[in-house]
Amino acid sequence: MNICIVGAGYVGLTTAAVFADIGHTVYCTDRDSAKIDKLKQGIVPIYEPGLTEMIDKNQAEGRLFFAANVRRHMRNCPVIVIAVGTPSAKNGSADMKYILNVIKDLSLVIRSPKTIIMKSTVPPGTADWVDELLLEYGVSSDIYELVSNPEFLREGSAIEDTIHPDRIIIGANKEGAAMRVKELYHPIDTRFLLTHRVEAELIKYASNAFLATKISFINEISRVCDAFKADITEVAKGIGMDNRIGPKFLQAGLGYGGSCFPKDVNALSYAASTKQVKMDLLQAVKKINRSQLNIYLNKLNHKLGESRDNVRIAVWGATFKENTDDTRYSQAIAFMKILTKQGYQVYAYDPLVSPPIPSVIWCSDKYEAVKEADALVIATVWPEFIEADWGRVKQLMKRNIILDGRNGLDKKMMKAYGFEFTGVGRP
Numbered sequence: 081m082n083i084c085i086v087g088a089g090y091v092g093l094t095t096a097a098v099f100a101d102i103g104h105t106v107y108c109t110d111r112d113s114a115k116i117d118k119l120k121q122g123i124v125p126i127y128e129p130g131l132t133e134m135i136d137k138n139q140a141e142g143r144l145f146f147a148a149n150v151r152r153h154m155r156n157c158p159v160i161v162i163a164v165g166t167p168s169a170k171n172g173s174a175d176m177k178y179i180l181n182v183i184k185d186l187s188l189v190i191r192s193p194k195t196i197i198m199k200s201t202v203p204p205g206t207a208d209w210v211d212e213l214l215l216e217y218g219v220s221s222d223i224y225e226l227v228s229n230p231e232f233l234r235e236g237s238a239i240e241d242t243i244h245p246d247r248i249i250i251g252a253n254k255e256g257a258a259m260r261v262k263e264l265y266h267p268i269d270t271r272f273l274l275t276h277r278v279e280a281e282l283i284k285y286a287s288n289a290f291l292a293t294k295i296s297f298i299n300e301i302s303r304v305c306d307a308f309k310a311d312i313t314e315v316a317k318g319i320g321m322d323n324r325i326g327p328k329f330l331q332a333g334l335g336y337g338g339s340c341f342p343k344d345v346n347a348l349s350y351a352a353s354t355k356q357v358k359m360d361l362l363q364a365v366k367k368i369n370r371s372q373l374n375i376y377l378n379k380l381n382h383k384l385g386e387s388r389d390n391v392r393i394a395v396w397g398a399t400f401k402e403n404t405d406d407t408r409y410s411q412a413i414a415f416m417k418i419l420t421k422q423g424y425q426v427y428a429y430d431p432l433v434s435p436p437i438p439s440v441i442w443c444s445d446k447y448e449a450v451k452e453a454d455a456l457v458i459a460t461v462w463p464e465f466i467e468a469d470w471g472r473v474k475q476l477m478k479r480n481i482i483l484d485g486r487n488g489l490d491k492k493m494m495k496a497y498g499f500e501f502t503g504v505g506r507p
């Protein structure tokens with residue numbers, strides 16, 4: 081099948097690579113021509129394990145093409161996948177400007193039957209709204225089917241998640257359209273849920289909201305652990321052994337960030353509010369996430385004492401989690417900003433990124449960052465941090481305070497090295 085992907089971001093590129101790899105002919109388009117030029121030269125603008133290799137292979141084998149002429153490929157392909165961004169607007173709603181542009185472009189080129197797949201995360205009711213828009217722009221509804229097929233990949237394991245998904249959700253008005261989309265995924269072996277479009281749209285938001293809730297829940301429990309001198313990692317392990325709860329997404333830490341949870345929790349609350357539904361639970365989830373950084377800051381302040389004169393803090397990790405170069409809504413960066421505002425000197429290191437942050441000094445390796453440091457903050461759990469030469473770290477630091485913001489380090493080992501180890505919910 082010839083497929084046009086619209087938007088060459090994390091989702092668009094991964095979908096393009098995997099669809100090509102399972103035998104489709106894929107035209108991955110983006111209106112950002114500089115990005116497309118790079119992709120044509122084999123330069124993949126994002127870090128995602130295995131993505132470059134899969135793109136290279138499928139480009140070489142003639143199944144994957146990159147193009148800046150979005151409309152041309154929309155016109156020629158019977159299947160169009162929309163994968164453009166839906167960032168947060170100021171009021172918390174999903175900003176639909178990129179989707180709207182795609183719909184305008186689509187209205188100019190739909191001349192033959194199309195299956196349009198909405199992979200972007202969009203509020204409930206979007207599919208019906210798009211139908212109305214297309215009709216307004218003169219496109220008759222019998223020439224296309226709009227199917228909601230939300231994406232659940234995680235950054236850092238996008239290829240693996242797409243090849244081995246837990247499930248694929250397909251929301252369509254007609255069974256035929258749902259089956260056509262299901263067929264595109266052959267031979268991916270997984271459970272399919274064929275449902276209506278609005279339910280598919282809500283499944284995406286509800287999934288992210290539930291996962292964010294799990295994280296805020298365990299973060300709140302970590303505060304109770306602190307009060308009772310209990311270890312949150314043991315408590316999480318014990319809760320997770322109950323099959324009804326499960327062990328995943330129970331890692332307490334600096335809180336959730338990234339391009340999805342913060343914006344999708346907001347967009348779901350906003351969508352509910354337009355129908356006079358108040359989402360009290362999600363308000364609490366957001367409040368806990370916001371205040372989580374202060375809990376860590378208080379710990380650090382307590383350890384470091386009153387003076388800020390020449391107090392130097394090393395921070396390892398800047399992305400919103402390990403195995404990605406994405407810094408969108410990164411708690412690590414938010415923490416660095418808080419630390420500099422407090423008057424601390426911040427020396428940072430990340431294996432992939434060094435975004436400009438006022439007063440933060442970037443170091444070229446993790447050992448340089450800890451030189452003469454009073455404290456080290458672990459803000460993401462890259463394997464290279466866990467496997468660091470801790471004897472060397474101890475020698476390089478001025479004082480010996482370690483704040484583990486992700487519960488990735490072995491507490492006993494750190495204490496054996498002579499560090500004053502602290503975290504939240506880890507006595």
Ligand SMILES: NC(=O)c1ccc[n+]([C@@H]2O[C@H](COP(=O)([O-])OP(=O)(O)OC[C@H]3O[C@@H](n4cnc5c(N)ncnc54)[C@H](O)[C@@H]3O)[C@@H](O)[C@H]2O)c1
Nearest residue numbers: 087088089090091110111112164165166178181200201231
């Ligand atoms: N990033 C993730 O892990 C992830 C996972 C699941 C779902 N999602 C959802 O998927 C969507 C895309 O997310 P992303 O992180 O891949 O976005 P992104 O910001 O990385 O990429 C979006 C791309 O779309 C392009 N674009 C914008 N308007 C366009 C247009 N009119 N025509 C052609 N190209 C256009 C942009 O230039 C950009 O390259 C969002 O709705 C997001 O919520 C993201």
Ligand SMILES: O=c1ccn([C@@H]2O[C@H](COP(=O)(O)OP(=O)(O)O[C@H]3O[C@H](CO)[C@@H](O)[C@H](O)[C@H]3O)[C@@H](O)[C@H]2O)c(=O)[nH]1
Nearest residue numbers: 231232233234235295329330331335336337338340400401
């Ligand atoms: O136990 C945990 C698990 C995650 N996190 C944090 O939560 C955030 C999000 O992590 P993760 O879900 O792994 O990354 P994303 O790539 O943002 O993926 C989420 O958002 C995507 C976009 O919607 C969805 O497709 C995925 O299913 C969903 O997991 C990160 O800051 C993590 O550090 C925790 O604090 N504790």
